[in-house]
Amino acid sequence: MTDAPDLYNSIDRYIDELFAVEDEHLKAALKACRSAGLPEIQVSPGQGKLIYLLAKIVGARRILELGTLGGYSTIWLARALPADGRLVTLESETKHAEVARANLTRAGLIDRVQIVIGPALQTLPQVVDGAEPFDLVFIDADKVNYPSYFAYIMRCVRPGALILADNVIRKGKVLAPRDNDPSSGATRAFNAMIAADQRLEAIILQQVGVKGHDGLAIARVK
Numbered sequence: 001m002t003d004a005p006d007l008y009n010s011i012d013r014y015i016d017e018l019f020a021v022e023d024e025h026l027k028a029a030l031k032a033c034r035s036a037g038l039p040e041i042q043v044s045p046g047q048g049k050l051i052y053l054l055a056k057i058v059g060a061r062r063i064l065e066l067g068t069l070g071g072y073s074t075i076w077l078a079r080a081l082p083a084d085g086r087l088v089t090l091e092s093e094t095k096h097a098e099v100a101r102a103n104l105t106r107a108g109l110i111d112r113v114q115i116v117i118g119p120a121l122q123t124l125p126q127v128v129d130g131a132e133p134f135d136l137v138f139i140d141a142d143k144v145n146y147p148s149y150f151a152y153i154m155r156c157v158r159p160g161a162l163i164l165a166d167n168v169i170r171k172g173k174v175l176a177p178r179d180n181d182p183s184s185g186a187t188r189a190f191n192a193m194i195a196a197d198q199r200l201e202a203i204i205l206q207q208v209g210v211k212g213h214d215g216l217a218i219a220r221v222k
Contacts, residue, residue: 012046012209020049025107026075033070036099042069043140043166044211048076051138051164054218055080058162060135064127065089066120066149067141071100077138078109087113088127088134090120090141121145124152133158140166143183146190154199154221161221165190168204169215194219 016022022030022045033042043051055063055077061084063077068091078087091097097117104110116123120141137153139146146165153163168174168191170184177184194202194217202219 008208009210016045020045028106029072029075029103032099032103038070038096042072048073052076052080054162055136058135061085062132062134063087064134064137066139068100069096071103074100075107078113081112085112090116090123092119121148128152128156131156136162138164144186146186147193150193157221159221163219165217167214168217169206171213
């Protein structure tokens with residue numbers, strides 16, 4: 001019998017080959033990220049297709065992304081937008097933002113994407129204050145600030161909007177975070193926050209496969 005990790009990876013590849021085949025622009029984006037030495041922590045093809053579908057299902061016209069990296073997930077999300085849609089993506093690292101801009105330009109999507117450079121806790125106020133509400137928010141940035149991001153996000157989403165947060169299981173470390181693992185502790189706190197918030201209906205989708213063992217939080221604003 002196939003060992004579980006090998007089986008999970010094989011099933012992930014099976015799903016991707018059926019439902020999330022990468023086209024030339026997605027492949028080029030990954031190649032550019034590797035060439036630039038960016039960490040390979042982007043979503044998998046299947047995860048990209050999932051957030052794309054969720055954006056489509058909610059009818060998103062305005063999307064906010066926290067954590068651009070090289071723009072791989074940004075491409076998936078931007079493709080879910082209508083022609084007049086808008087995606088604002090926040091990235092703390094200038095180098096990452098430059099790679100993402102090139103990838104989005106190559107994919108023909110840069111006209112509907114605004115890349116904001118700087119630490120998200122510094123740039124979020126200017127993005128949120130007075131802005132038209134967002135239909136979907138995807139959080140995939142530094143985990144220690146997830147609870148702080150949440151407070152800002154709830155100020156800029158409409159009823160019926162979706163809030164997605166990646167990496168919220170962390171190989172099970174959220175069950176008993178260690179003092180030397182602030183990311184798992186903050187993620188556990190974030191999970192508790194969205195579970196207790198009466199403005200939301202939420203769940204965590206546990207995920208295993210090519211990206212290891214983690215999870216995606218999915219919350220709907222009532």
